[in-house]
Amino acid sequence: MVRAELTMLLGLVGLHAVLLRLAAHGRLVEQVLGGGVPPLGVGLLALAFIVVRALLVLLAPGLAVRVAWFGLRGLRRGARPPLGDAA
Amino acid sequence: MADATQARTGVTRRWLARWSAMLLCSALFWPVWCDRGSRACYRGEPDAWLPLARHVAAEALSGPTERVFNTPSPLYESEWQFGTYQLSALGLGQVAWRWPDQRAALLPAIKRCLEALTSPALRRSHAQAWGVDPLDSLDGDTGQVGYLGYLSLALGMYRLLEPDNEFNALHDRLIAALARRLAAAPTGLIETYPGQSFPVDNAAAIGGLGLYDRVTGADHGTLIRAWVTTCRARYIDPRSGLFYQQVNARNGTPVDEARASGTALGLYFVSFADLCFARECYAALRRRCLRRPLGLGGMREYPRLVLLGGNVDSGPVVLGFGLTATGFGLAGARLAGDESGYRALYRTMNLTGCPLNRRGQREYVAGGAIGSALLLAMFTADAELGREAR
Numbered sequence: 210m211v212r213a214e215l216t217m218l219l220g221l222v223g224l225h226a227v228l229l230r231l232a233a234h235g236r237l238v239e240q241v242l243g244g245g246v247p248p249l250g251v252g253l254l255a256l257a258f259i260v261v262r263a264l265l266v267l268l269a270p271g272l273a274v275r276v277a278w279f280g281l282r283g284l285r286r287g288a289r290p291p292l293g294d295a296a
Numbered sequence: 297m298a299d300a301t302q303a304r305t306g307v308t309r310r311w312l313a314r315w316s317a318m319l320l321c322s323a324l325f326w327p328v329w330c331d332r333g334s335r336a337c338y339r340g341e342p343d344a345w346l347p348l349a350r351h352v353a354a355e356a357l358s359g360p361t362e363r364v365f366n367t368p369s370p371l372y373e374s375e376w377q378f379g380t381y382q383l384s385a386l387g388l389g390q391v392a393w394r395w396p397d398q399r400a401a402l403l404p405a406i407k408r409c410l411e412a413l414t415s416p417a418l419r420r421s422h423a424q425a426w427g428v429d430p431l432d433s434l435d436g437d438t439g440q441v442g443y444l445g446y447l448s449l450a451l452g453m454y455r456l457l458e459p460d461n462e463f464n465a466l467h468d469r470l471i472a473a474l475a476r477r478l479a480a481a482p483t484g485l486i487e488t489y490p491g492q493s494f495p496v497d498n499a500a501a502i503g504g505l506g507l508y509d510r511v512t513g514a515d516h517g518t519l520i521r522a523w524v525t526t527c528r529a530r531y532i533d534p535r536s537g538l539f540y541q542q543v544n545a546r547n548g549t550p551v552d553e554a555r556a557s558g559t560a561l562g563l564y565f566v567s568f569a570d571l572c573f574a575r576e577c578y579a580a581l582r583r584r585c586l587r588r589p590l591g592l593g594g595m596r597e598y599p600r601l602v603l604l605g606g607n608v609d610s611g612p613v614v615l616g617f618g619l620t621a622t623g624f625g626l627a628g629a630r631l632a633g634d635e636s637g638y639r640a641l642y643r644t645m646n647l648t649g650c651p652l653n654r655r656g657q658r659e660y661v662a663g664g665a666i667g668s669a670l671l672l673a674m675f676t677a678d679a680e681l682g683r684e685a686r
Contacts, residue, residue, distance in 0.1 A: 233652050233661045262650060270325035271318025 211279040218272040225265045228258040327591030330646035334639040337675055338630065340394055345676055347658035349391040349398070352672045353405035354657065355665050356384050356412075374421035375442075378413065380666040382446045385409035387672030389453030394678060399457060406454050410463055413447055425489045431466070434473040437480070439487030441497045444470055448504025449565065455511045456681075471508045474501045475516055483548035484526035493545040495531040498523070499562035506569025506683050520569045528573075536599040537580025556585040556595045557611075560624030564677055567631050571682035578628035586625065586637055587617070592647065593640025595621035619648065623663075623670055627677035645671060 231237065237255040247255065336344035385406050392402040412418060414431065422443040423429040430440040451467040477486045478501060485493040486501065502523050505516040531540050533554030539562045541552035559581050567574035585596040597618030611620035622644055629638035649660035649667060660667045 229650060229652055229661055232650070233659060236664045266326060266647065267322055268318060269322075271321040274317075274321050 211276055211283065214272050214279075215276050218269060218276060221261065221265050221269055221272075225261050228254070228261055232258045323590045326647055327643055330592075330643040331639065332646075334642040334646075335635075337642060338635050338638050340676070340678075342395055342398075345391050345394070345672075346398065347653065347656060348660075348668065348672050348675070349388055349402065351657035351659045352384050352669050353388055353402055355668065356381065356388070356405040356408050359665060371421050371425075374418065376666055378418050378443070378446065380669050381409040381412045381418070382450050383666070383669040383673040385413070385450035386453055387669060387674075387676055389450075389457060390673065390676040390678050390681065392457050393453075393681065394676065403454075403458060406450075406457070407461075410450060410454055413450055414463075414466070419443065422489075431470075434469045437477065439477070439490070439493075441474070441477075441486035441501050442488035442494070444474055445486075445497050445499075445501030445504055445565075448474060449500055449507060449568065452504055452507030452511060452568070456507065459511065467508070471505060471514075475505060475519055478502075478505075478519060478523060483543070483545070484523055484530070485543065485545070485548065487545050491545050493543050493548070494541065494558070495527060495539045495543065496541070496558040496562040496565070499527075499539075499565040502570075503565035503568035506566075507681075510568075510681075510683060524566075524570050524573050532577075532580075533599075536584045537577070538584065538599065539577070553598060555618075556581060556597050556621035557618055557624060560595065560621050560628055564624065564627035564631070564674070567627075567677070567679070567682040569683060571631065571679060574628070574682065575632045578632040578634070581625065581628055582632075582634065582637060585621065586640075588640050591640070592644045593622070593625075593637060593642075594644055595625045595641070597621050620670075623667075623674055626671070626674035630675075630677045631679050631682060633679070642675075 231254060235251065235254070237251055237258060246252075333344050388402045388406050388409070392399045392406070416429075419430055422440055426433070426438050426440060428436070428438060430438075430443040433440065434444075448467070448470050451463050451470065454461060454463060455467060474486070478484070478498070483493065485495065485498045488494050488497045502520055505520060508514060509516055527539075530548050531543060531550075532538065533540060533550075536554045538554035538556060538559040540550040541555045541558045543550050543552075559577055563574040563577035563581070566577070581595065584599045587594055587596060594617035596616045597613045598616070601616050602613060603615060611618060613619075622641055626638060626641050626645070628634075629641060645660070648662060649671065650662040652659050652661050660671055663670065
C-alpha cells in the first residue's frame, strides 16, 4: 500500500521537476497562454506539464501524509518484538 | 444482494473519505508552502527581490527584441513584446532605486529595454495602425498613447537613476507631446488606436508626467489634477469604483465593463503622479474584487460573477478570478500598505506561476518572460516613488 503511494509521490515530484525545467527552457506555457495554436510538440509538452502540475498540487500533500502515516505505523510494528519472543 | 450493496456503499464511502482527506491536505499545505518569502518580498528585502531581478535583467540583455508569444494576432504579439520590456524597465528600475548598490548591475539591462522599446520593430504595429510612426509624430496630434504613455514611464524611470542619459531629448519631446495631447483631448483621453480609448493607457501617460516632474522639477500638476477629476467623474464606474476598460473615443461613454485588470494596472501607473488616487482605486478593488479562498488570494476580473472566460487583456478567467488582475493587484496592495492582501496574492502567484530557482535567479515559468517582468514590477511597486498631486 505505502509502496504504491511512495512511488506515485516520487514519480510526480520527479516528473514535475523535469517538466518544469523543460517548460522553462522552451517557454512552453508562455506559448500556450498566448492564446494562439502552438506547434503540436510544444502543445503536448505544455499540456503534460499543466496536468502533472495540477496532479502534484492536488495529490502530493495527501500522498506525503499517507506515506508518513503508514510508514510510521509500519516502523512501529516492525520495532515491536514478536509475541513468542516476548513470552 | 443486500451484503453486496452494503459492501459497495462501504467502498464508496472509504473512497470519498480518502479523496476528501487528500484534498484537505492540499488545501492546508499549499497556502503555508507558498507563503514562504512573502513577508520578505513585501518588506523589500534583497534576498526576495534580487533573484527575480537578476533573471529579468538576464532576459532583457540576452533575449531578442522580437519575442515569440504565439498570440492570435500580430497586434497582440507586438503589445506583449512591448509590455515585456516596459515592465522589465520599471521593475528593474524600482529594484535599482531601492538598492543603489545594484544600479551598476541593473542599469545596462534597463538601457537595453529602452533600446528595444524605441526600436522600429516594437513601433511597427502602432505605426501601421495610425499610418505614422509614433516617434515621428511627436509634433503632431495623433493619439498613440498606448505606445507613448508606457514609454514615458520607462524613460522616466531610467532618468531617475541615470539623470544624464542619451534618451533625455526624446523623453522631453515625448512628455511635451503627451501633455499637449491630453490638454487638447475633448474627453480627457488620448486614443490608443484610431477610435479606441482606454483609461488605463492614459493612466500610464499621467504616471509618465508625474515621474517626469519628479526627475526634472517640471510642473504638470494642473494637468494631472484635472485628469484625475475627469477620470473620477467619467471613467470610474460609480457602483464598483473600478476603471472602465474601454470608452468611446468621441464622447467618452463606456463601451466595455469596469474590470479589475485595467484598474489594477492603471492605479499602479497613476501612483507615479497621484498616490492618493491610486490608493482610492485600490480600496475599491480590494472591496469588490479581492477574495481569499483557502488561504490564497485572487482578484475577480469583473465585479459580477463570470465563471469562465478571459481575453488577451485579462488572461484566463477561472471561477471569476483573473490571472492578470491577480498579478497586477500586488502593486496596489503594496502601494496601499495592505500586507495581508499582498501576501495572499503572492501565495497565489507562487502556486500558479510555477517559480523555478536556479543559478541564483528566480523565474516564473508559467508566465515566461512577460510573467516574470510583470511580477517583478508588481512585487516591487514602491509608494516612495509615488507622488501626491500638488
